Amino acid sequence: xxxxxxxxxxxxxxxxxxxxxxxxxxxxxxxxxxxxxxxxxxxxxxxxxxxxxxxxxxxxxxxxxxxxxxxxxxxxxxxxxxxxxxxxxxxxxxxxxxxxxxxxxxxxxxxxxxxxxxxxxxxxxxxxxxxxxxxxxxxxxxxxxxxxxxxxxxxxxxxxxxxxxxxxxxxxxxxxxxxxxxxxxxxxxxxxxxxxxxxxxxxxxxxxxxxxxxxxxxxxxxxxxxxxxxxxxxxxxxxxxxxxxxxxxxxxxxxxxxxxxxxxxxxxxxxxxxxxxxxxxxxxxxxxxxxxxxxxxxxxxxxxxxxxxxxxxxxxxxxxxxxxxxxxxxxxxxxxxxxxxxxxxxxxxxxxxxxxxxxxxxxxxxxxxxxxxxxxxxxxxxxxxxxxxxxxxxxxxxxxxxxxxxxxxxxxxxxxxxxxxxxxxxxxxx
Amino acid sequence: xxxxxxxxxxxxxxxxxxxxxxxxxxxxxxxxxxxxxxxxxxxxxxxxxxxxxxxxxxxxxxxxxxxxxxxxxxxxxxxxxxxxxxxxxxxxxxxxxxxxxxxxxxxxxxxxxxxxxxxxxxxxxxxxxxxxxxxxxxxxxxxxxxxxxxxxxxxxxxxxxxxxxxxxxxxxxxxxxxxxxxxxxxxxxxxxxxxxxxxxxxxxxxxxxxxxxxxxxxxxxxxxxxxxxxxxxxxxxxxxxxxxxxxxxxxxxxxxxxxxxxxxxxxxxxxxxxxxxxxxxxxxxxxxxxxxx
Numbered sequence: 001x002x003x004x005x006x007x008x009x010x011x012x013x014x015x016x017x018x019x020x021x022x023x024x025x026x027x028x029x030x031x032x033x034x035x036x037x038x039x040x041x042x043x044x045x046x047x048x049x050x051x052x053x054x055x056x057x058x059x060x061x062x063x064x065x066x067x068x069x070x071x072x073x074x075x076x077x078x079x080x081x082x083x084x085x086x087x088x089x090x091x092x093x094x095x096x097x098x099x100x101x102x103x104x105x106x107x108x109x110x111x112x113x114x115x116x117x118x119x120x121x122x123x124x125x126x127x128x129x130x131x132x133x134x135x136x137x138x139x140x141x142x143x144x145x146x147x148x149x150x151x152x153x154x155x156x157x158x159x160x161x162x163x164x165x166x167x168x169x170x171x172x173x174x175x176x177x178x179x180x181x182x183x184x185x186x187x188x189x190x191x192x193x194x195x196x197x198x199x200x201x202x203x204x205x206x207x208x209x210x211x212x213x214x215x216x217x218x219x220x221x222x223x224x225x226x227x228x229x230x231x232x233x234x235x236x237x238x239x240x241x242x243x244x245x246x247x248x249x250x251x252x253x254x255x256x257x258x259x260x261x262x263x264x265x266x267x268x269x270x271x272x273x274x275x276x277x278x279x280x281x282x283x284x285x286x287x288x289x290x291x292x293x294x295x296x297x298x299x300x301x302x303x304x305x306x307x308x309x310x311x312x313x314x315x316x317x318x319x320x321x322x323x324x325x326x327x328x329x330x331x332x333x334x335x336x337x338x339x340x341x342x343x344x345x346x347x348x349x350x351x352x353x354x355x356x357x358x359x360x361x362x363x364x365x366x367x368x369x370x371x372x373x374x375x376x377x378x379x380x381x382x383x384x385x386x387x388x389x390x391x392x393x394x395x396x397x398x399x400x401x402x403x404x405x406x407x408x409x410x411x412x413x414x415x416x417x418x419x420x421x422x423x424x425x426x427x428x429x430x
Numbered sequence: 431x432x433x434x435x436x437x438x439x440x441x442x443x444x445x446x447x448x449x450x451x452x453x454x455x456x457x458x459x460x461x462x463x464x465x466x467x468x469x470x471x472x473x474x475x476x477x478x479x480x481x482x483x484x485x486x487x488x489x490x491x492x493x494x495x496x497x498x499x500x501x502x503x504x505x506x507x508x509x510x511x512x513x514x515x516x517x518x519x520x521x522x523x524x525x526x527x528x529x530x531x532x533x534x535x536x537x538x539x540x541x542x543x544x545x546x547x548x549x550x551x552x553x554x555x556x557x558x559x560x561x562x563x564x565x566x567x568x569x570x571x572x573x574x575x576x577x578x579x580x581x582x583x584x585x586x587x588x589x590x591x592x593x594x595x596x597x598x599x600x601x602x603x604x605x606x607x608x609x610x611x612x613x614x615x616x617x618x619x620x621x622x623x624x625x626x627x628x629x630x631x632x633x634x635x636x637x638x639x640x641x642x643x644x645x646x647x648x649x650x651x652x653x654x655x656x657x658x659x660x661x662x663x664x665x666x667x668x669x670x671x672x673x674x675x676x677x678x679x680x681x682x683x684x685x686x687x688x689x690x691x692x693x694x695x696x697x698x699x700x701x702x703x704x705x706x707x708x709x710x711x712x713x714x715x716x717x718x719x720x721x722x723x
Contacts, residue, residue, distance in 0.1 A: 129571020
């Protein structure tokens with residue numbers, strides 16, 4: 001950490017600029033295997049993005065009139081947003097339920113959620129045919145208020161702002177801005193509550209987008225409860241992502257974590273595994289209820305039925321059992337495996353709605369299969385997100401402890417609130 | 431939990447915001463209820479028993495809407511079922527049926543309550559009071575209208591850097607100056623009839639009653655997906671001439687209505703609940719900390 005943040009206060013604007021300029025420089029080794037693989041892909045992706053902007057969607061994608069939505073929607077947006085669900089769940093547990101146990105993970109998860117929204121929901125920008133009109137739902141004079149997508153777009157914007165507010169104390173601590181740290185810190189609870197409400201609605205809203213594709217989605221997947229299913233699945237999708245991403249960060253940024261948090265990390269993973277098992281079970285139960293009420297039994301004997309069962313048994317029930325097993329026997333390897341399986345389940349599920357079970361009646365030869373260019377652009381979006389994540393974690397107190405001046409101010413504040421509470425308590429007992 | 435000044439103010443603030451939100455959101459619902467009587471939309475009755483497959487309508491459509499002119503003498507186009515495309519807003523298909531060849535003109539159905547219009551988040555797709563469903567250039571190109579259309583009509587120019595949604599607009603420009611759509615005007619067999627939906631349904635019923643042997647007793651579009659501006663009558667069941675008969679009679683926007691109605695509820699109740707939980711846990715934490723000291 002630099003000298004300036006150590007004693008906490010930036011003296012003037014010039015000093016701040018110098019500090020930021022120094023922080024822009026890369027830290028650590030440049031030629032790591034990850035960098036060597038990801039850098040050329042990002043470059044290639046950037047070139048492809050330029051081609052897409054210059055020549056239209058058809059020049060890089062395999063989209064067609066039959067399949068207007070490809071992996072940029074079905075994977076980048078649908079899966080990316082589900083995986084970012086960890087942020088609203090963890091902020092709920094830490095800030096609303098005030099469980100200190102999960103506190104060490106909350107900043108990394110919020111940062112991950114924020115970047116996921118910026119990059120994966122940002123993938124919408126590439127997918128929009130007329131991207132220069134992207135501000136129309138926000139600033140235009142014609143609001144399609146009856147559209148689910150109108151709701152989703154507003155919620156994306158507002159939620160990104162909430163997540164940024166939730167993360168901004170880390171930025172203030174990095175820059176050593178004490179006053180601003182205090183102000184944005186006081187906004188956290190509001191942003192969390194607002195963010196949870198927004199998440200509930202847009203996670204389910206992404207599912208509601210498919211409600212009008214009634215005649216195009218296989219009856220085993222189409223149900224009026226798609227929004228509920230999308231919301232429920234975002235819970236274990238988000239938590240599984242926290243387990244997955246947390247495990248990797250824990251290894252990569254090892255030197256930033258003190259011994260105490262090293263020890264608590266395993267307990268955290270087991271707690272998350274327990275929550276995942278619960279959410280998966282509720283989701284599985286809901287799926288079964290819908291299946292029974294839909295009376296679609298004969299369809300289970302078709303090839304699509306087999307595919308449905310693979311998703312339901314192999315990628316929902318199995319990870320649920322694995323999570324339970326891992327929690328019961330305190331086996332972290334099993335919990336991590338279960339997390340990967342349930343993440344795979346989410347990927348398959350979202351792709352089913354947008355691509356695979358979508359117009360299942362169209363023969364394979366005429367179906368949408370993503371082009372290599374769509375995949376490269378998707379990969380470069382993911383890699384860029386990881387780069388930015390790493391850049392932030394190496395500079396701001398995300399995984400490491402906040403600077404000492406924050407702790408000092410907190411203790412002062414806490415003793416003040418306690419002092420304030422005493423007379424009130426006296427009055428109320430009188 | 432006793433009510434102190436802070437909690438009182440919080441509740442007051444919450445109620446005020448809630449009332450404002452409710453007032454802002456509910457009127458739309460009640461307005462929607464008042465307009466149960468839809469305005470008299472204009473539409474077109476297609477009598478497939480009269481169509482001879484001359485494709486004059488295709489040519490007239492191309493000319494009126496500045497699309498590439500099709501070669502109407504080329505009969506090889508009938509070998510495969512065609513769909514409308516970014517350069518063809520209407521196409522005529524030939525079907526071999528139990529009662530011989532049937533020609534069917536296809537284009538946007540101009541639904542009474544269109545899925546594409548409910549899908550559009552910037553109102554680029556609009557149902558006009560005259561009846562047409564039109565597209566405008568404030569579109570973002572998100573293509574949500576495409577999966578939301580039961581007839582898969584909106585077509586997107588994937589090959590263009592300035593792409594548009596291409597679909598029939600019932601010659602809205604001509605309608606507004608009192609002319610009939612180009613295809614109707616140029617049909618030599620009077621297979622197409624332009625009028626209000628009410629008149630067209632009456633006329634379709636009259637034809638079916640007077641010629642029961644020549645028609646099946648069904649008007650496609652009278653009830654399908656809540657009613658469409660284009661109406662079809664035929665001598666063979668509609669699934670034999672390329673129509674989906676499994677679409678139901680529910681207008682497509684209805685499918686998302688329940689979700690959208692739940693939005694204001696969630697936005698009000700969820701934060702209220704969370705604020706409550708927060709107040710409880712906060713008190714608990716303070717008691718705990720106070721106890722330690």
